[in-house]
Amino acid sequence: MVDFLDELEACIPALRRYARALTRDADHADDLVQDCLERAIARRGLFRPRGPLRPWLFTILTNLHRNARRTARRRGDAVNIDIIPEIGTPASQPGHLALVELDRAIGTLPLDQKEALLLVTIEGLAYAEAAAILGIPTGTLMSRLGRARASLRSLTGASHEPHLRTVK
């Protein structure tokens, strides 16, 4: 039990990162992570798969996020893409503007492409692992990933690339 909670705790930074990227809203992201943890703790023993916790938690979080978005759409909440979330980078850093633009561009991606892109790039998951989390074949994951990257490239344009180079 304590081991389980400690293992869970170790996954929190990654969950928050993924949630923040998905929602681009710090409070909403932490709400999602909290829901995810509550669900995981309430259902340990019932649904916990064998093996590492991490993929299971990412699956829960992904589903919670999809559900929340569906609910928000039913309620008709407007999504204002001009609201710039905290991005964890000092404003003075070169390339900041390009990052803001990239953040907005990611916000406009279809959800299935965004999930695939974030799990692979930010979380560094293997294709097979990311595909399992999303419940899709690896081929589908790769095509979503490819489309996401192509969209971002055309959305951010080439002019900002020199700035991006500086943030490596």
Added chain:
Amino acid sequence: MSGITQDVLMAYLDGQLDAEARAEVDARLVADPDLAQDLAQLQRQSDAIRTLYGPVASEPVPARLSPHRIALEQSRRQWRGVARAAMIVALLGIGMAAGWLVRPASEAPALYNRLIADAVSAHTVYVSENRHAVEVPGAEAEHLSTWLSNRLATDLAMPDLAGSGLAFLGGRLLPAPAVPGGRAAQLMYEDSTGERVTLYITPSSGIDGPTLETLRLGDDNVLYWANDFVTCTIVGPQDPQRLQALADSVFAQLTPSAPAVEYREL
């Protein structure tokens, strides 16, 4: 980018290729500047995304996300739930017990009150009749006694109230609507001025109520009384004191099989 698809390039970028495939791509990259350019662009994009969101993972974690705290709260909630369920069961038990205890008070009054109402209705209907006020005349008291005793399945005597100035006119069998399938006997008496008094008698089984109650309904006074065998509702225009005196006389005679009232010496 001959031979290297976008998917393979992407897999190379994301570290998904085995050593052999990697070496093949490495070789192509050296030979193909366009391919290298493509890869560089993808690389910059991925780096930018990681720069954008990576720092979130090193932010301090809010206390509300502590799994230990969440687990503690959940087990507390669980116990609160158990406690609440236990409380509901306890309250339900108390409620049922209370309901059981107050059962006579909440149920029977309705029944004996309806009996009284029926008695008053029957009184009002039949005292105004002259020729058909009764079904069996008082002259046949013996027959009436046997007949009504049979119908009501209890031992009834026709009280003689001549001592109180009342002549026995006779009686009839009536339905007792308050009791399912119930029957009632109505006995009628008349004084020298033509004022009439009726007794409305039913078996008392299943009727829990006060043993004595008086009330006024319209022009008539009502006295309700019950013993182990019968209920008797006396309805007449007499004042309550006179009705009470009549009642004493009636009760002494009505149920001969009832044990005599025992008086305690003061």
